[in-house]
Amino acid sequence: xxxxxxxAKELLxxxxxxxxxxxxxxxxxAAARVAEEIGGNRWVVKAQIHAGxxxxxxxxxxxxxxxxxxxxxxxxxxxxxxxEQTGPEGRLVQRVLIERACRVDREWYLGMTVDRATQRVxxxxxxxxxxxxxxxxxxxxxxxxxxxxxxxxxxLDFQCRKLAMAIGLQHRMAPFVRLLQRLYRLVCEKDALxxxxxxxxxxxxxxxxxxxxxLSFDDHALFRHGDIxxxxxxxxxxxxxxxxxGHGLSYVALDGQVxxxxxxxxxxxxxxxxxxxHGARPANFLDVGGGASPEKVANAFRIVLEDxxxxxxxxxxxxxxxxxxxxAEGVVRATRSQEIEAPIVVRLAGTNVEEGRRIxxxxxxxxILAEDLDDGARKAVAALRAVEAGYEPVPQGVRA
Amino acid sequence: MSVFVDETSRVIIxxxxxxxxxxxxxxxxxxxxxxxxxxxxGKGGTTHLGLPVFDSVEEAVAxxxxxxxxxxxxxxxxxxxxxxxxxxxxxxxxxxxxxxxVHDMVRTKRYLTGRSTTIxxxxxxxxxxxxxxxxxIMPAHIYTPxxxxxxxxxxxxxxxxxxxxxxxxxxxxxxxxIGGDPVNGVDFRTVLQAFEEDPETDAVVMIGEIGGPxxxxxxxxxxxxxxxxxxxxxxxxxxxxxxxxxxxxxxxAGDSDTAQAKLDAMEELGxxxxxxxxxxxxxxxxxxxxxxxRA
Numbered sequence: 001x002x003x004x005x006x007x008a009k010e011l012l013x014x015x016x017x018x019x020x021x022x023x024x025x026x027x028x029x030a031a032a033r034v035a036e037e038i039g040g041n042r043w044v045v046k047a048q049i050h051a052g053x054x055x056x057x058x059x060x061x062x063x064x065x066x067x068x069x070x071x072x073x074x075x076x077x078x079x080x081x082x083x084e085q086t087g088p089e090g091r092l093v094q095r096v097l098i099e100r101a102c103r104v105d106r107e108w109y110l111g112m113t114v115d116r117a118t119q120r121v122x123x124x125x126x127x128x129x130x131x132x133x134x135x136x137x138x139x140x141x142x143x144x145x146x147x148x149x150x151x152x153x154x155x156l157d158f159q160c161r162k163l164a165m166a167i168g169l170q171h172r173m174a175p176f177v178r179l180l181q182r183l184y185r186l187v188c189e190k191d192a193l194x195x196x197x198x199x200x201x202x203x204x205x206x207x208x209x210x211x212x213x214x215l216s217f218d219d220h221a222l223f224r225h226g227d228i229x230x231x232x233x234x235x236x237x238x239x240x241x242x243x244x245x246g247h248g249l250s251y252v253a254l255d256g257q258v259x260x261x262x263x264x265x266x267x268x269x270x271x272x273x274x275x276x277x278h279g280a281r282p283a284n285f286l287d288v289g290g291g292a293s294p295e296k297v298a299n300a301f302r303i304v305l306e307d308x309x310x311x312x313x314x315x316x317x318x319x320x321x322x323x324x325x326x327x328a329e330g331v332v333r334a335t336r337s338q339e340i341e342a343p344i345v346v347r348l349a350g351t352n353v354e355e356g357r358r359i360x361x362x363x364x365x366x367x368i369l370a371e372d373l374d375d376g377a378r379k380a381v382a383a384l385r386a387v388e389a390g391y392e393p394v395p396q397g398v399r400a
Numbered sequence: 401m402s403v404f405v406d407e408t409s410r411v412i413i414x415x416x417x418x419x420x421x422x423x424x425x426x427x428x429x430x431x432x433x434x435x436x437x438x439x440x441x442g443k444g445g446t447t448h449l450g451l452p453v454f455d456s457v458e459e460a461v462a463x464x465x466x467x468x469x470x471x472x473x474x475x476x477x478x479x480x481x482x483x484x485x486x487x488x489x490x491x492x493x494x495x496x497x498x499x500x501x502v503h504d505m506v507r508t509k510r511y512l513t514g515r516s517t518t519i520x521x522x523x524x525x526x527x528x529x530x531x532x533x534x535x536x537i538m539p540a541h542i543y544t545p546x547x548x549x550x551x552x553x554x555x556x557x558x559x560x561x562x563x564x565x566x567x568x569x570x571x572x573x574x575x576x577x578i579g580g581d582p583v584n585g586v587d588f589r590t591v592l593q594a595f596e597e598d599p600e601t602d603a604v605v606m607i608g609e610i611g612g613p614x615x616x617x618x619x620x621x622x623x624x625x626x627x628x629x630x631x632x633x634x635x636x637x638x639x640x641x642x643x644x645x646x647x648x649x650x651x652x653a654g655d656s657d658t659a660q661a662k663l664d665a666m667e668e669l670g671x672x673x674x675x676x677x678x679x680x681x682x683x684x685x686x687x688x689x690x691x692x693x694r695a
Contacts, residue, residue, distance in 0.1 A: 114502050116612040116649070119509050119583045134654070151510045191503050220648065221501035223476055250646040254638075265580055265646025266554020266609055269635035270677035273659075276638040277676050285639070287646040290537070318559045320525065320539045321420075349563060351539050373560060374678030 001217045003231045004048045006097045008213040011190070012197075015182045019210045022099030024048060026077065028070035034098045035069055042101035045072045049091040050236040052214075053083035059093070062101055069098070094235065102209065107199035108167055109133050110180070112187050121149040121187060123159070123180065127167040129199035130211075155184040175208050190228055191221030240303055247299040248289055256281025258380050259304035259313040259342070261297070263288050263322050271316045274377035280384050283310045290321040297330020298337060305340065311387045314380040315346045316373065324348045324356025332363045343368060343383040347376035402529040402574045403549065403594040403601070404492050404518060405468055409533045412466040412490075413438040414457065414473055414481045417448050421472035424537055425449060428470070431540040433533045436464040439481075457481075457488040467491040470526065470535040475499035478522060479508055486517045494535045495521035495585070502648070505583040519585025523647065525555030525577035536577065546571015547693070548684060549595035551588060552607035553580045553647065557635060557677070561605055564681025570688070573601040580609065580647030588618035596626045602693040603629045605684055606671075609650045610636035611657050616665045623669040629687040632666040633674040634659040 006024040013019050021038040025031045035043050047059035054060050059081045063069035073096055082090035107129030115122035125145050128136045137144050145166040147159040160177040163169075169176050179200075187195050194216040201211045222229040234242055244251035250265065258275050262268035265287050272282040284307065288300050304310055317327045331346060347370040348356045360367055368383060370376035405411075411428070415421045416438025426449060429435050437452040437460055444455030454460035457469065469490045473481040478497035485493045486508075500522040512519070520527050526536010530543040538555060542563050548570055552558040555577050562572060576591050578584055588606055595604045604626075608615035615634060622630045636645060636652075636659040644651040652658050656665075667673040674683045 114506060114583060116582050116614075117617075120506055138655075151507045188503060191501055193502060218502050220475060220499045221503065224501075252640075252643050252645060254640065262556075264554055264556025265650055266552065266557030266607070266635050267560055269609065269639055269645050269650070269659075270557055270560065272638040273635060274677055282638060285643075285645050318556045318563070320555060320559055321537050350542065350559060372564075372678065374676070377678070 001219050001222065001228070001232055002050045002236070003215055003217070004050065004233065005046065005213055006048055007231045008215040009210065011186060011215060012183075012210055012213055015186045017179055017182050017210055018207060019213070020099040020102060022097055024095050024097050025073065026095050028074040028077075031073040031096070031098050032066055032070055035066060038100045040100040043069050044099045044101050045069065045076060046097040046099065047076050047081050047093045048095045048097055049081055049086070049093060050233070051083050051085040051091055053085050054081065057081055057083040059083065073098070092235070102201075102203045104199075104201040104203060104211070107201050107211075108169065109136070110183070110197040110200045112183060112192070112195045114193055115148065118148050120151060121184070123147045123149060123155065123163065123184070125163040125167050129201070133198060149184065154188075155181060157181070172202065172206070172208055179208055190225055191218040192216065193218050240306060244286070244303050247303075248296060249300055249303065250285070250287040250289065251303060252285040253307065254282050254284050255309070256283045257309050257311045257384055259283045259307065259310035261286050261288060261300045261304060261313065261315045263290070263292060263317050263319065267316065267318055271314065271373065271377065274373055275314070275380060278377045278381040280381040283307050288322075292322050292327060292330070294326055294329035294333050297327055298334040301331075301334035301340070302338065305338070305342070310342055312342050312380050312384045313340075313344045314376055315344065316376050317348050317350070319348070319350035319352065322351060324350060324352045325359055328356040328359035331367070332359060332365065335365050343387065345370055345376055345380045345383060347372065402532065403591070403598050404520070404574065404576065405527055405533040405535060406529050407432065407434065407532040409468045409492070410434055410436045410464060410466045411468045411470060411533070411535055412436060412457070412460045412464065414469055414471045414485065416440050416453055417443055418472055422449065424470070424472065427540060428534045431534045432531055433535065436466055457484045457490065461488045461490065468535060469493050471495045471497070473497065475522070479504040482508060482519065483511060486512060486515055490517055492518045492520065492527075493585075494524065494526050495519065496524060496526060496537060497521070498523040500581065502581070502583050505581065509583065520576060521579040521585055523581045523584070524579035525558060527574065527576050529574045530572055538575070538577070542566060543575065544571040547573055547600060547602040548688075549573045549598070549601040549604040550575040550607070551591040551595070551604065552577055553609045553649070554607065554635065557607050560677065561607055561633075561680045564678070565684055568681050568685050570681065570684060573598060580649050582612060582649035584649075588614045589621045592618050592622050592626065592630065596628055601628065603631065603684060603688055603691065605631045605633070605680065607680075608632070608634040608662060609647065610634070610639050610645065610659050611649045611651050611653065613657065615662045616656070619666040619669045619671050622671060629691045630671045631674060631680070631684050631687050632663070632671045633677060633680055634662045634666075635677065637663070637675075
C-alpha cells in the first residue's frame, strides 16, 4: 500500500527524521495561512498524488510571494496532473503540500527495501540524489552502495558509517547514522516494504533534511497497523481493482480484448501468455482464488465485462480446492443475470470436472467448451477474430 | 526415495481441528499419507479423525515421532506456528497460508540459521510424492507416481503441468510448490539439488514467475552441477511492469526479472525452455527421450 508524500513525512517526523516545515492544504487560503505559520519568503507547492515524475510534469512549483503561492495552489488543486507514471488520463490533484523552500548544496539518495536475493532488508545509498535511481543503477552501478541488515542485530552503526563514507557524508556522520537508524526502526515497526528519501539534502545550515519521501507498506501486515491502514487513499487506486478486492478477487486491468477469469495467479499469467501466443491481447489479469463460490464467479464476470474493450471471455479453471461444479454454476448465474454479447469460452479441469461440464451442457447456453489451456486460448482468439470481422457471434451451442 | 517426503514421513497437521485442515488431512490420509496426529492449542488430549490432538508441536513430536508438519493456520498466526515447528526440530514444515507479512518471513529465515528445517511456502500448494505422501491442498487424483520432479511457485500452474504430463503417461517423483511470496522458505536451487541427488528422479520441471532472481540463480546452479535435464517455464511474459500479478512476489521491478529475461537467461545456460505454457508436457517428453530415459 502506497501513501502520499505528506503522510510519509508526518511518519518520518514522528520517528525524529528531519523534514522541511510544511503542511498539506486543500485551498489557496489555507496555503497562505501555512506560509504565515512556517515563515520564509519562498515556498514549494507539491501536488499530492501517488504517481512519481511530478517535478517534470509541473507538479512541484516554487512561489516567491504570497500571491504567487495562492495562485499556484489554486491552479494545481482540481487539475489533472499527467506524469510519466500516470498514463495519459493523468491523476486529479485534490491537495498540495506547502513547504518552506530551502537552499540545498548537495543531494543524496537513500532507500530501504526487502531484497529478494538475500531475503533481508537492504539499505541503499548513493551520492546521485534527486534523480531516477534506477537510471543510476543501470548506467553507473558502482555509484550505488548497499548494506544488508541482519534481522537479529538490526542495522549496525558501522554499516551506516560505511555508507556515509561511500557517498561523501563523513562530515555529517553522527546525524546520518541517527537518521538511518530511525528510518530502519520505522521500516521494521510499521512493516514497510519500501522507504525512500530522494533526495536527502544538506541545507546551508548543515542540517540533513528529507526533501522528498516515499513509503510503501505490506498489505498483509496492515491487520496489525490500524494507523497505517487509515492512510489508504482509495482515490489513488483503480476503482475496479478496489471493487474486485472487496469480492475477494485479484484483478488488474490490461489493454487487450480477451477478458480472463482464472484461478491461481500462476495459471492466470500463463493464460494471458497463451492468449498473446495466439495473436491477441488479454484485457485483464483475474484470479478468483481458492474456494470460489458461484457468487464470486458471477462477480468476476461483472467486473470483467465493465471493461468496454472486452470482446470475448475466457474462463480457465484448474480446480484443486476449487470445485468445477461451483464454477459452472457461477458461469450460468452470470449469463442469466446480465446480457452478455461476448462469446464465452470455458475450460474446466480438476475437482468435480464431470459435474461442472454437465451443468454447462444442461444450461442450454451458447458456450464454447475447450479441452485444455491451448484449446481455450485458440478458441478465444478465434472467437475474437469472428467478432472483429463483424460476424454475429457464431452460436457454438454447448458441446463436450 | 523421492524428495523431502515419502511413505516413511510421519506427518502432523497444525491447526488440525479447523475446517480446511480437517478436509485436507482426510484427503492426505486417503492418499496414503502417514498422518500421526495434529496440534490445536487448547485441545490437547482430545482426538480428531481418530488421531491424537496435542497442545504443542513439541508434545506432538515427543509422542508420535513426527518429522513433517502441514501448517494450516491463518496468515496472521501461521509464522508463529512455523517457528514453533522449527524449534521442535521438525524436518519439513509446509506452510500453506497466503498473506504472511514479508518481515515475518525475513525474521523466520534468520531464525533458521543453525537449524535444519526445510520450509516449503508460504503461499504454497504444498508438496506431494504421488501415492506415498501428500502435505498440502493440491488435488491428489491428478498426480501419478513416476520419475519427473516438478517445482513451481504457483499451485494451479503445477496442476496444469502435471495434467499435461499425465496425458502423455508421464508420472512424477515429487511435486513441490515453493510459494508465490517474495521471501519464502526453500528456493528453486535447493529443490533442484534435492532432485539431482534423488535416484528416483530422471528430469525436473521448474515453473517460475515474474519477479525476483531465484529462477535464474537456480538455472545457473543447474548448468554447473546437474546431470539431469531441467525444463524451465516462466509465467508472465505478457505481464506489465510494476503491477503485482496476484502473488505478492509476482511483480516486475527491474530488467532482469521479467519472464522474457528469465527465459532467455535459462536458455543461454543450456536449460530446455518452454515458451508456450500449453507445451510443458510435450517438452518434458521430448527432453526425456533426448536424455534416453523413459519416465
